[in-house]
Amino acid sequence: MSASTPQLTPAFLAEDRRPQARIGITVVTALSALVVLVRAYARGCLIRSFGWDDGLICVAMLMNIVVMALSLQVLRYGAGLHIWAIDPAQAPMLYKWLVAAQLVYMIALWMCRISGLAFYWRLNPMPQFQVYLRVSFAFVTAVLVAQVLIIALQCIPLAALWGGADGTCMGSKTVFISTAAMTIICDSIILLLPLKIVFSIHANPARKVALSVVLCFGVFAVMTSVCRIVAMIPAIKQADATWYFSVVMVWSDTEVSTAIIALSLPALKGLVGAVAGSTHKGSSHAESHSGSHDLQLHTVSPKESHLFQGKHPYQRSEIYPSDVYARSDGESEEALWVDEDSRAIHVQNTVRVSVSDRVEGV
Structure with missing residues (x-):
């Protein structure tokens, strides 16, 4: 052998x-x-x-x-x-x-x-x-x-x-x-x-x-x-x-x-992000009923989306349907990062946030 x-x-x-x-x-x-x-x-x-x-x-x-x-x-x-x-x-x-x-x-x-x-x-x-x-x-x-x-x-x-x-x-x-x-x-x-x-x-x-x-x-x-x-x-x-x-x-x-x-x-x-956003959205909803601010969420067209959240977001045409759960701080779950130098609110991909003060009795 x-x-x-x-x-x-x-x-x-x-x-x-x-x-x-x-x-x-x-x-x-x-x-x-x-x-x-x-x-x-x-x-x-x-x-x-x-x-x-x-x-x-x-x-x-x-x-x-x-x-x-x-x-x-x-x-x-x-x-x-x-x-x-x-x-x-x-x-x-x-x-x-x-x-x-x-x-x-x-x-x-x-x-x-x-x-x-x-x-x-x-x-x-x-x-x-x-x-x-x-x-x-x-x-x-x-x-x-x-x-x-x-x-x-x-x-x-x-x-x-x-x-x-x-x-x-x-x-x-x-x-x-x-x-x-x-x-x-x-x-x-x-x-x-x-x-x-x-x-x-x-x-x-x-x-x-x-x-x-x-x-x-x-x-x-x-x-x-x-x-x-x-x-x-x-x-x-x-x-x-x-x-x-x-x-x-x-x-x-x-x-x-x-x-x-x-x-x-x-x-x-x-x-x-969706789980965290759902929890945060619930707390924001409670705050709106207490009289601080009324947070209105509007669905954004799927064509209105950005590469990232920052001072110079690159707008693009998105072929995917977009209906992402939003967070009241303006960050969507599609965003992988946010530009820290930005002072404006840029909402990624799915929602538009508008904040208005309401005075009762006027």
């Missing part, structure tokens, strides 16, 4: 990583699904401004569930077992499900990126920034096409991958490393785009840092991409590749789920 081949004892062949992998995949997928449900509720029911970015992230979540289902099938047919413990008759099915999981995984990540670009488009409608978004959309779409072609053409014919036919293959190292590198580049682009927004606003450094944390949470998606590559290395180099496949599948699902969660965090700010 060669030095690279372990002793195939019954205990060794009985080792199984699949239970832990199933738990990990299910947990991260369920967590991302919960976040998307909360986001859909906040945007659709509380804020009533369900946009393209929200719809796209819901589609990405559905695809993430498909990725989970395909990953569980890969585990079912032997990923997480030692390669010598797999029934040779089941090996072709393992690789077929693996190819399917890889393709859907890449499409799910692309859908996450498109959702992120749609969110940035809504957040910053300035023409120059929209050019960046269009170029980014073209780039990430071209990368998706390249990744799909690499996976689909890694063996010619593809059946040669699982021994169903004679053919020529690129090699697993070329396939995994090239597609993973493209993924990290795309994730980094989506991560860096919000920095353009952060540097363009009027705010003190502390508020810019806080906004960066909210918008750039995608750094964790990049980190999971790196972890996935690290998990791939032994699967590529070691003869016992299937033993390491389970770890790769967990990181693949974690990467998609992390991207979904990261892109949903800014939208969840509206839920916190």
